[in-house]
Amino acid sequence: MKRLTLNSMALLAGALLAAPVLADEAPEGPLEIVVGAGPGGGYDRLARAIQEVLDTEGIIPNTINLTYQPGAGGAVAWATVNRSAGDMTKISIFSPNIVTGEVLGTDTISFSDMTMLSMLVFEDGCFAVNPDAEINSAEKLIEALQDDANNVRFGFAVSAGNQWHVAMARLVEAVGADVSRLRSTVFDSGGRAVAALLGEHVDVVATGCAQFAQYHEAGDLTVIGVSAPERMGGVLADVPTWQEQGHDVVWGAWRGILAPRDLTESQISWWEEKLRAVTESSAWIPVAEENYWRTAFLNSADTTEMLVAEREEYGRALRALGLIE
Amino acid sequence: MDVLLNLMSGIQTAVSGPNLLFILLGASVGTWVGMLPGIGPATAIAVLLPFTFSLDPTSALIMLSGIYFGAMYGGSIASIMLNIPGDASSVMSTLDGYPMTQKGRAGAALLLAATASFVGGTLGLIGLTLIAEPVSRLALRLGPSEYFMLMVFALAATASTVQGSAVKGFISALLGLAIATIGIDLQSGSSRFTFGTPELMDGIPLLVAIIGVYAVTEVMMTVEGLVSGRWQAPKAIGKLWATKAEWLRVRFTFFRASVIGFLVGLMPGAGGAVATLLAYSTEMRFSRRRDEFGKGAPEGLVAPEAANNASVSGALVPLLTLGIPGSSATAVLLGALMMHGIQPGPRLFVEQPVLTWGVIGGLYVANIALLVLNVPLIGLWVRILKVPAALMMTVILVLAIVGSFSLSNSMFDVWLMLLFGVLGYLMRKTGVPITPMILGLVLSGMIEQSLRQTLSLSGSDWSVFVTRPVSLIFLLMTVAMILLPLVAKPRRGQQ
Incomplete structure (x- = not known):
């Protein structure tokens, strides 16, 4: 009995001593989201959404500032953040560029050199045709592709080998056509495409x-088609x-947070806890809907695991497209 | 007359309540910010965008419209008074604007620029109001093959900016074309001349190059002049207003340049720089006083100024009717719309009539406001010339460094900008003109990408350039532009 009490006291003392160690280390002072593109772009909209939800929901006491460091699809901002090793007050948003840059050999920085905090949202892909054109439906597109992928002029933005290029390549493969024959043209912005x-x-x-x-x-x-596991909402609900x-094409963009x-x-x-709280808050839902974001929170370990898998898959797809050897 | 009713209610929105104040505020702040080296309308809007978040979307957009036109005029002031353009679309204004200042005609130049901006802006807006819908559909028919030929035409037109040695002009343009190959290639995704530097992946930032070769080079030239004692203060300011003869010379230029500016602006991506270049070279072709261009010809200033402002309205057509930004400044406006929760697209006019017509009304009012605000201030602006050169150059150098840093918050851009300053200095010392290099830099990326887009779309079939009518027209115009001077020369000799 006495021994037990002593034991439990020792446990209690241990727990008390350990408590400050067990609680997560919170950052002090203002936090900074380094946005890897100019104001108004995709990165900026997500950064602002996070800033707003953290603020209005009172998830953290710190103020959050945004700074803009556009360049190389985000890689300039990631490199800047990564220079402050061990500093948890600086984060940035990543996209599939973090994998494609490495696979294509254009980025000198890899996600495995940084801390991947979480995955946040998916931006699902949509395929569209012109109703006045010859190819004006999914059936006609597939037919044309199966005849010869070189018949189909495929346009996308904003860089060769990105998620939309690969999404199209997967459709071509899924319908049994030759990916290397695809006639792809890259435009410098989504609007131009x-x-x-x-x-x-x-x-x-x-x-x-x-x-x-x-x-x-x-x-x-x-x-004519959504490359996601489920349909979109709103005006795209009929697609x-x-x-x-009958074509197994699930491929799109995703965005997450790195440190x-x-x-x-x-x-x-x-950070995992706070970012999870953002995606689970009530203020988040309307913002996500408005931007066609499919919320998909993953913790740090799962995010890194997913990126490793994506890197593998992009490598395979870009080889099929003939972009890398 | 639905359109007129809509426009009237739009103007009413623009002048009602605090909105008029926002326009005036936007136009004045825009003018001041636009004068800084490297800050053109696109950067000015991006920088001032966060200040509009607390406003309702209509007021915010109206204020941004004021900033847009204000920053353009601010850029003109810096181009004319100091030979330091804020961005690519005000580069052409330096060619004759600055020589006018050197001749003591700074006041007249500013007045002509303000009037040209007003006329170009207003004519463009009338175009936007009346024919936006049908014209935007037509402009979509122009694809990469037409863009390629238009850009080649513009490249041929850069010859009109060269004074003196044609070979040196050629070297300068080629230098610009070469520098533009740095960065990731859009079509293949491979990086060229980036040496693993992420900052170089998107290529040499145009604004960094412009700040360097204009602002820093100007500082170096002036400092050299001050040290060697050869520097001369600009001539005493002559008559403040433009003379009757000057007005008469440019009366048709206003209209020709506005039409060219609007049409080029309609094509998404062609941009104000191409509009100003084509307006300038057209004016030169039609002028009987061709040899005065580059030495302070008022037509040479009025043409790019009117074309630039008209091109803004042109660029707004695809933005407002289709949600497609036509220029870097409208791309920032598009971002601004989205940040205010408005998804621009083909339904914008239907779903947001108050907003769209409010913005158009706001632009009309901003145009008038600029004229009213700035003409009385011309007397103040010309006093910039009385600031001691040593002080002025210090300020310019500081602004150039701050400006290039703020583009993407990186020191890399500052070093690059200073490097371009040295390059510009060497070019000036050896008599190699700077403008063709900047125009080459502007055009090169578009020429290469549109050529490769065309060939990938056509399956490597080159005949599309002659089988598509608009592309053929641009091709013939290019050939004419190159050959006509060769044919015309001997005839002049016979006379």
Whole structure:
């Protein structure tokens, strides 16, 4: 009995002593999101959404500032963040560029050199055609591809080998056509790709669904397939997924949060908890809906695991496209 | 007359309540910010965007419109008074604007620029109001092959900016074309001349180059002049207002340049720089006083100024009717719309009539406001010339460094900018003109990418350039532009 009490007292004391160690290390002072593109872009919208939700929901006491460091699809900002090793007050948003840059050999920095804090959202892909063109439906597109992929003029933005390029490549493969014959043209912005489709200079464009919503609603363009596991909401609710149409194409963009290298376990788990709270808050839902984001929180370990798998898959896809050897 | 009713209600929105104040505030702040080296309309809007977040979307957009036009005029002031353009679309204004200042005609130059901006802006807006919808559909028919030929035409037109040695002009343009190959190649995804530097992946930032070769080079030239004692203060400021003869010379230029500016602006991505270049070279072709261009010809200033402002309205057509930004400044405006929760697209006019017509009304009002605000201030602006050179150059150098740093918050851009300053200095010392290099840098990326887009879309079939009518027209215009001077020369000799 006495021994037990002593034991439990020792346990209690141990717990008390350990408590400060067990609680996550919180950052002091203002936090900074380094945005890897200019104001108003995709990175900025997500950064602002996070800033707003953290603020309005009172998830953290710190103030959050945004700074802009555009360049190389985000790689300039990531490199800047990563220079502050062990500093948990600096984070940045990543996209599939973090994998494709490494696979293509254009980035000198790899996600494995940094701390991947979490995955946050998916931006699912939509494929659209021009209703006035010859290829104006999913059936006609597939038919043309199966005849010869070189018949189909595919337009996308913003860099060769990115998620939309690969999404299209997967569709071509799924319908049994030759990927290397695909006639792909890269435009320097999503808007230019949409303009090329409106003007019938290309036959099909794949990009994030948000970009097409208004054109689909107005009848200027027809979205014919979604490369996601489930349908989109809103005005795109009538568009079937590629899987529904019998083609196993699930490929899109995703966005998550990274921090500099050498963060401690406890610093990482502080961020994991806060970022999870953001995606689970009620203020988040309308923002996500408005931007066609599919919320998909993953913790740090799972995010890194997912990126490793993506890197493998991108490597395979880009080899099939002939972009790398 | 639905359009007129809509426009009237738009103007009413723009002048009602605090909105008029926002326009005036935007136009004045825009003018001041636009004068800084490296800050053109796109950067000015991006920098001032966060200040509009607390406003409702209509007021915010109206204020941004004021900033847009204000920053353009600010850029003109710096180009004319100091030979330091804020961005690529005000580069052409330095060619004759600065020589006018050197001749003591700074006041007249500023007045002509303000009037040209007003006329170009207003004519462009009338175009935007009346024919936005049908014209935007037509402009979409122009694809990569037409863009390629238009850019080649513009490249041929850069010859009109060269004074003196044609060979040196050629070297300068080629230098620009070569520098533009740095960065990731869009079509293949491979990096060229980046040496693993992430900052170079997107290529040499145009604004960094412009700040360097204009602002820093100007500082170096002036300092050298001050040290060697050869530097001369600008001539006493002559008559403040433009003479009757000057007005008469440019009366048609206003309209020709506005039409060119609007049409080029309609093509998404062509941009204000191409509009100003084509307006300038057209004016030169039609002028009987061709030899005065580059030495302070008022037409040479009025043409790019009117074209630049008209191109803004042109660029707004695809933005407002289709949600496609036509220029870097409208791309920032698009971002601003989205940040205010508005998804621009083909339904914008239907779903947000108050906003869209409010913005158009706001632009009309901003145009008038700029004229009213700035003409009385011309007397103040010309006093910039009375600031001691040593002080002025210090300020310019500081602003150049701050400006290049703020583009992407990186010291890399500052070093690059200073490097371009040295390059510009060497070019000036050897008599190699700077403008063709900047124009080459502007055009090169578009020429290469549109050529490769065309060939990938056509399946490597070169005949599309002659089978597509608009592309053929641009091709013939290019050939004419190159050959006509060769044919015309001997005839002049016979006379």
